[in-house]
Amino acid sequence: MKAAVITFPGSNCDRDLAVAFENAGAEVVRVWHKDSELPSGIDVVGIPGGFSFGDYLRCGAIAANSPICRGVVEHANRGGYVLGICNGFQVLTETRLVPGALIRNMNLKFVCKTVGLKVEQTDSIFTGGYVAGSEIQIPIAHHDGNYRADDALLERLKGEGQIAFTYAENPNGSAGDIAGVFSDNRRVLGMMPHPERAAEVVHGSTDGQALFRALVDGLVSA
Template sequence: MKFAILSFPGSNCEMDLYHAINDVMGETAELVSFKKDSLDDYDAALVPGGFSYGDYLRGGAIARFSPIIKALGEFADTGKPVLGICNGFQILTEAGLLPGVLQKNTSAKFVCKPVELYVNNNDTVFTNQYESGQTITLPVAHGEGNYFCDQETLKDLEANNQIVFKYRDNPNGSVENIAGIINKAGNVLGMMPHPERAVEELLGSADGKGMFESIINSMVSRGIVYE
């Protein structure tokens, strides 16, 4: 299975994802420049964390105008998996691939620590290897991780079971403790915690490995042919 890892000026988590996919999962991942205009050669796309374009204006606001974003939207329209992590989540909301916005943490401080989340929906491309209600531990590292949406959008998210992860102890003030959401089609997930930084027990938790196992399992079940 071939993963594209999008790379923007200021991204800093590409190599964490690269290691998680290539070295831990034994699959193939390649870095794809923000200047590219196609993702046709890939089975899944990963939008990493960091500070794309220095987070000027706000997180993801400039990155969403990069050439690769049009290709990412077309890629998502095919039904293939798209995972945005931290700044990647911000980019997905700015690009309109997910609803809502990410605001500054209510503490007005950068938060960097392991947090507990529970799996609110395990019937997705990204969470099928977890148990419903399972508690997992993943690290967060963000200053603008406070997810917000209006009440109508929140009702839609709840009605469609699009809230995939919730914080047990909310570190940033996100509405309804939301840590990650999925689009209505079920193939685009955005989340603030970093699964790629929790794929080996040496790092304190391997709970993030289930995310990548879930994606691979989903693609295998769809009959993806591996080269």
């Protein structure tokens, strides 16, 4: 099973994400944002957290228009899997691979702490290692994590089972307490919290391990 981890200028969680994939058993290929296409044989693309292009314009907007993101969109449109974390989630909303938008936190402050997440949906390759309704402990670190969706979109996300995680206590004002959402086919997941920062004992929580293990094991057995 092969994972590609994208690096943009300003990415700062790309190594963490690569290590989390590797520890779960994946072969990882590092990909630069100026590459025009993904390497062959990629099963899942990881778009890491950080501050791509200094968060100029809208967060993730410049990265979403980089050469490699055309390849990521093509990969997703072919039914490939994509995981976008924090800034990666922002990139996914900008490419329209997941619905909604992300704006400045409601309190206008950067938030960095471990939070409780409720697992809303386990019928996906990303979340199949969790128990629906359980609470896991995952760090957040963002300034623009306020997920926005109008009432119609919120109802659709709920009805179609596209909400992956919600916050136990909302830290940023996100509509519906949403912390992570799926694409229509649940093969693309965008989430603000950092499971790669809760994947080893030294991190203080290993609750993120289940996401990477379920993803890698699911793709190996597919």
